[in-house]
Amino acid sequence: MTHENDSDTLARDETSDMIASDKVEGTTVYNQSGDRLGTVKHFMVGKRDGKVRYAVMSFGGFLGMGNRYYPLPWNALTYDDRQGGYVVNLTRDQIEQAPSYEDGQEPTYDRSYGQRVYGYYGFAY
Amino acid sequence: MTHENDSDTLARDETSDMIASDKVEGTTVYNQSGDRLGTVKHFMVGKRDGKVRYAVMSFGGFLGMGNRYYPLPWNALTYDDRQGGYVVNLTRDQIEQAPSYEDGQEPTYDRSYGQRVYGYYGFAY
Numbered sequence: 750m751t752h753e754n755d756s757d758t759l760a761r762d763e764t765s766d767m768i769a770s771d772k773v774e775g776t777t778v779y780n781q782s783g784d785r786l787g788t789v790k791h792f793m794v795g796k797r798d799g800k801v802r803y804a805v806m807s808f809g810g811f812l813g814m815g816n817r818y819y820p821l822p823w824n825a826l827t828y829d830d831r832q833g834g835y836v837v838n839l840t841r842d843q844i845e846q847a848p849s850y851e852d853g854q855e856p857t858y859d860r861s862y863g864q865r866v867y868g869y870y871g872f873a874y
Numbered sequence: 875m876t877h878e879n880d881s882d883t884l885a886r887d888e889t890s891d892m893i894a895s896d897k898v899e900g901t902t903v904y905n906q907s908g909d910r911l912g913t914v915k916h917f918m919v920g921k922r923d924g925k926v927r928y929a930v931m932s933f934g935g936f937l938g939m940g941n942r943y944y945p946l947p948w949n950a951l952t953y954d955d956r957q958g959g960y961v962v963n964l965t966r967d968q969i970e971q972a973p974s975y976e977d978g979q980e981p982t983y984d985r986s987y988g989q990r991v992y993g994y995y996g997f998a999y
Binding site: 773 | 892895915924948
């Protein structure tokens with residue numbers, strides 16, 4: 750990364766339709782009431798088909814300790830231009846019970862895990 | 875499907891089918907003869923459909939100055955497990971003549987630009 754000028758980084762790397770993968774990290778995730786649920790850690794992308802399968806959201810944690818990560822099906826997220834972030838139609842309770850992992854304990858993103866995560870949120874993997 | 879149960883970062887963030895967006899940067903791009911052409915700067919992802927449209931490749935430059943960036947259609951790249959990088963069926967000449975931009979002069983990734991880039995490489999946008 751060579752970008753130094755924060756003030757126009759967004760404008761240069763993002764258009765209304767497209768986002769740079771290295772700008773995804775840190776994007777805020779809201780619920781439908783506009784409450785901030787967390788931020789996107791990264792996307793998980795299928796190497797061969799180029800489809801984003803998950804947006805991995807972090808929330809919780811204190812002073813950077815105890816972060817948990819919640820892989821969400823891509824289809825569960827809607828990008829909202831007005832808020833400049835992703836919106837999910839999920840309650841905080843639904844997310845807290847969802848499949849998640851701690852720092853350094855990333856899951857194996859195989860088919861079985863995909864079915865578990867997508868199934869939890871009511872999507873077909 | 876197998877998962878390399880190594881303890882390094884790659885193994886934690888990458889499986890055989892999926893790659894983390896924040897691990898894409900720096901992935902090597904080869905031609906079909908195995909020559910190294912450059913590295914991936916980032917992906918450009920459609921915000922709404924979650925499709926990776928471009929892998930933006932950097933090559934050239936000297937001591938970090940004068941880098942040029944080449945947006946490639948996602949379909950022009952094949953991930954090669956053996957080399958641990960992307961392979962494109964393109965000559966160096968083809969790439970050097972291709973649509974590109976300099977640091978800080980990112981294009982607007984609109985439909986017209988998409989048609990120009992995809993068209994250059996013989997893909998439909």
